[in-house]
Amino acid sequence: MNARTTAPVSAGAAAPAGLRGTAPRRKRAVLVVLLAVLAAAASACATVPGDSSVQVLRKVSDGEAPPAPPGPVDGTNPLDLVRGFVYASGSSADRHGAARRFLAPEAGTWDDGASVTVLDEQFGTVPVASGPDSTTVRIRGTRIGTLTNSGAFEPDEAPVEADVTVVRRDGQWRIASLPPGVFVRLSDLRSNYRSIKVFFVDPVRSTVVPDLRYLPAVPAKAQAARAVDMLLDGPSAALAGAVASRLPETASLTSNVTETADGGLVVDLTGVGTLDDAGRRLLAAQVVLTLSEVNASRVRLLIDGAPVLPATLDVTRADVASAAADAADAGAPQQPALVAAGGRVRKLGGDDPGGVVAGQMGNGAFDIASAAVTIDGGRQAVVSREGGRSRLIVGEGDKPLQATEVTGAVLTRPTWAPGGTEVWTVADGTTVSRVVLDPGAPPRRAPVDASALTAAGGSITSFRMSRDGMRVAAVVGGRVVTASVARAFDGSVTLRGARLLRPGELGDAVAVDWRSTDTVVVVSARSDRAVSLVSADGLALDSVSGSNLTPPLRAVAAAPNRPLLVVDQGGVWSFSGGQLDTWRLVAGGMPDAVPFYPG
Template sequence: MLAALLVVLGLVAAGCATVPGDSSVQVLRKVSDGAAPPAPPGPADGTNPLDLVRGFVYASGSSADRHGAARRFLAPEAAGWDDAASVTVLDEQFGTVPVATGTDSTTVRIRGTRIGMLSSTGAFEPDEAPVEADVTVVRRDGQWRIASLPEGVFVRLSDLRSNYRTIRVYFVDPARGRVVPDLRYLPAVPAKAQAAQAVDMLLGGPSPALAGSVTSRLLPTTGLHANVATAADGGLVVDLTRLGDLDDASRRQLAAQVVLTLSEINVGRVRLLVDGVPLLPATPDLTRSDVAALAADAADAAAPQQQPLVVSGGRVRKLGGDDSGTPIPGQTGNGAFDVAAAALTPDGSHQAVVSREGGRNRLIVGEGDRPLEVTDVTGSTLTRPTWTPGGTEVWTVVDGSTVARVITEAGAPPRRGTVDASALAALGGPITSLRMSRDGVRVAAVVGSRLVTASVARAADGSVTLRGARVLRPGDLGDVVAVDWRSTDTLVVASARNDRAVSLVSVDGLALDTVSGSNLTPPLRAVAASPNLPLLVADQGGVWSFSGGDLDTWRLVAGGMPDAVPFYPG
C-alpha cells in the first residue's frame, strides 16, 4: 500500500512540468500493463460443490481464451456458456451457499455485493447492490462440475484489476476543442490484440458517463479500411474509412484521439490513414508529442506550479514556506472582504471568493489586479467556488440546492448563467461540495454525504445541464465531507470516518485506495489537491500535507487555524 501511494502522490519537485496523460492516476491502476498473472488452475480432484463454485469465480478473472481457466470448471453440457454477455464486478467478500442438495446434483448460490458492471466497450458502470445467482453443480465420474449457470461472468474486483489494464480513450470536448479522457479496461492478454481493441473502443464512442458531454471526430459510420497492423518499420498502421469531410482542426483532433489513446498501451508511433492516404499529409507518422498540446490537461501541465493558499480568519493567506499564514496582497488578503472560501484559476488570472455579509454569503469575482466585482449570487450558504478551465465561468452551490454559474468575460460585468442540476437534486440530500474537473467536462460533488460525479453537457444555445449522475462506492465512502480533483480522472475524498478519512478514487469508482490517516484527527473539514503536489486536508487543528515518503504520515503545515480551508489554484 505504501509503495502504491508513494507513486500516486508523485513526489515531483515543485516547478516540474506534467506531461499530459502522465498524471498520478496511472499509478492508481493496480492492473497489469500487459503481462497478466498466470492463469488460475482448474479444480482439484475431490473439490466439493461450494469450493468448486468459489474457484470458478476466482478463475473468471482471467479472460484469456474466452475465460478458458473458468471453463475448466464446467461440465460438457455447459459448454455453450456465454461468457461475453456481461461482466459483473463483485466486492472481495462473497459467499457460496447451498440451496438444494442431492447425491449427484446440487444448487449453489453465489451471494455478494455488486460494485458495478463492465460494459462490452470496456467502460465500468458503478451500480452497487446485493446480487445473487444460482449455479447447478453435478457429479461426473466422481468429480463435481458446473452444469448450468447464468450468462456472463462474475469477477472479483481484485481479479479484474490484476487481469485487466486501464487505458484512457480520448474524445473531444466540443466547447474547448480539446481531447479528454474516458477510462476503459482492456484484458491484459493477449497483448497483441490491445491496439485493435483500443481502436474499437474509439469507434464505439464515449461511455454512458460522458455521452452527450463529449463528441468524437469518428462518425458512427466510420470503420476500418484495413485491420490495425504493425508496419515493417515498427509503426502501428490505423487505416480508417467513411470518415466524412473534416476541416484541418477536426483532423488534428481526430489524430489526438487516436494517438493519445494508443499511447496508453505503449504505441510510440502511429501511421494514421484514411482509405490508404495519410490523415495529415505533412505528418504521416504521428507520436504523442505531435498531439499532446490538444490534451485538455496540457494547460495545467504548462502552468507554473503555484504556492497553495488557505482561507482563515476571513482572509486568503499563503500556505507553506517561511511566510506561511501571511495574507496575500490585494482585497482578498487585506480585510476588504470577510472571506469564507476562495478559488483561483491555474494561471492566477481570475479569482473568486465567498464573502460573508452579516448572515448571508455572496460570490465575488475578479480578474488580475482589478477590484473585485460583486455578483447576484447570495445565500445562507455557498460552497467553495470552482472555476472552469480558462477562467470563463465560476460555479458554486447556493443553500445546498441551486447550482449557480457566473460567466466572466473580459471587459464585461459578471453575469448569471443557468445550470440544470436536476440530476443531482434527484439523488436527495444537500449538495455540500462541488468541484469542476480539470478538463471541464465533469463535476464531482458531495450530495447527502455521498460522492457523486456527473458530466457537463453544453448545448449550442449556451445552456448547461449536469447529466448521468453516479454515486460512487456508497458502501465504502460514507460520511463524505469534501472532494477535489487530483487529476482529470482521479478524485481525493475526505470523510468524517475514522477508518477511511482520506481516499483516492478513480472517476468511475472502480479503483479505491485509502490514504494513511496517521496524525489526522477526524472529522475532516476540507481537502485540496493538484497534479503532482501534496494532498492537503483541514481537521480541527489546522492544515496537514501528505507527500508520501518513508514515514508515510501527514505533516502539519498550518496550525492554530480551526476555520482553515486550503486550496490550490485550478
C-alpha cells in the first residue's frame, strides 16, 4: 500500500457523546448523502406571502436501490480504473461491493469502514510511477469533509491526495493496494443516501432538538436499526456539550429492532437506569421522533421488556410531538414580517404594508438601525443609533423600552433565544453580548465565552441564533461559521465547536439567517452566488435563483415556512421558492432596510 495525503485522510472518529462523555460504544460504517437544495424562478407581486414552499434538503426516497454502479470494463487503463473505483464507492451496499469489483484478490482486506472522505465533484487520477505490469495512480482532489462512524458530517475543506497501486493480472488492470477508507463524490452519494434527524435533549429547556446525520437509503429495512445505533452513539461533535441524552453510555438494545405484525417497531432497551416520568417522556421523544425520520409510524418502546410510558404501549409521533423544541413556535400565531428602515420599524405585509408599528419602535422615539421581536411579538429589542454610537434597547409589551449596557460603534441585528428571556448581539465585530430579561428586574448583561467563534479570525458582521437555541451562525471575516450554544447549570454560556462552512463557495458572505434548525441562508457580495442555502454541517449547498436582484446584497431574513427576504440596491425582495417563482419587490426606496421575522 502506498498512500500520501496533502491533508491527512481522517479515520472518521466517532462522534463525541456530549454531556455523557466522548467515547463511542461501537464502530459503525454509516455513510453519507448529499441532499440537494431546491430553489426555483419567475413571477411578481407586492406583498410578502404568508407561507413559502422553499425546500432546503431533499430526502432520497425509500424505494428500491438504484442500479449498482458497473464494474470495470475489460481493457480499462489504470487511470480510468481508479476513477471508476471512486465512482463505484458511492454505493455502500454489500460493504461497497460495487467498488470491490475493481480490486485484485490481495486487496480483499481493504477496510472500507475506516473513514469516508467526501470529495468535490472535480478530482483527478494521475500516474506517479508506472511499469509494464504495475503502476501507482494518485487520486487528487478537494476534500469537503469527512463522515464519522455515527453518520455525522465534519466539514474540513482542504486539498487531498492518496496513492493506489494497480497491477495487471490476466491482461486486466486491478487495484492491488490502497489506503483504508473510501473517497466519495457528492453527486455519487445523492442517489444512495439520505439525511435524518437524530434527537437529543436540551438540558436547560427539557425539550428535544435535532442532530443531522446521514445513512444509506437502502435497504429500507435496515434504516430503523441504524437510526437507533446513531441515537445510542450520542450527539455529534457539533452538539457535544450543548445537548444531553436520556440514554446513558450503559444503554443498549436487548435484541434487534423488530417489526410487529401490524407494521410497528419494537425497540427494547436495557441499561437505561432509573428515570422519572419527565425523563421517560424525553426518552420516548428521542427514540420515536428519530424513528419517524425513517417512516416508523408507531414504536413499542420498552425498557427491559416493560413499556417506557406505562399508559401507552405503542407510541406515535403525535404522542411526543409536544416535547420537540419547535413545538411552541409551531403553535404560535404567525406574526407579519417587519423591517427597520428610516429609523423606525415598519410592516412588510398584512393590511398596512409599509406602515409603522405601534409604540416606541414606530413612533420615532429612537433612531432604529435594526430590531427583533419574540415569536409571539411580546418582547422587543432594537439597536438605536445615538450620535456616533449604537445601543441595544429592550422592552416588553407596550411598556417603554429600556436601555442596556451593550453599546458599540456598530451592533449586529439582535437575535432572541427561545423563550424570549435572552437577546444577543455583537458589538464592533468582536464582542458577543447577551442580555437577560429577568421578571420584574432591569435587563442585565450576562457573560458568554465566544472565543471559539472569534478565533475563526476577522470581524463578526452578522450573527444569528437558531430557532431551537442550540446553534449560532455568523459571518466572520466574510466566511460562514457555525457553533453550538453550551449552557452550564450555573448559568454560564459557551460557544463551542466552531465550524467553517464551505469557504471556497461561501466567501464574501455579508449576512446569514436560519431557514430551519438545520439550514442557513447566506447572502454574499458575489454576483454569481448572491443567495445560497447551506446545511448546518456544510454538506449540502446550493444557490438560490438571483433573478431580479441587483448585487451586492446587504441583509437577509428567514424563518420556517416563510419567504426568504433580502435587501439589494432597490429595496426589500421576497422569494417563496415555488415553481415559476422569482424574487418580488415588496418594499422599494429603503436604502437602509433591515428586514426580520419574529422569533
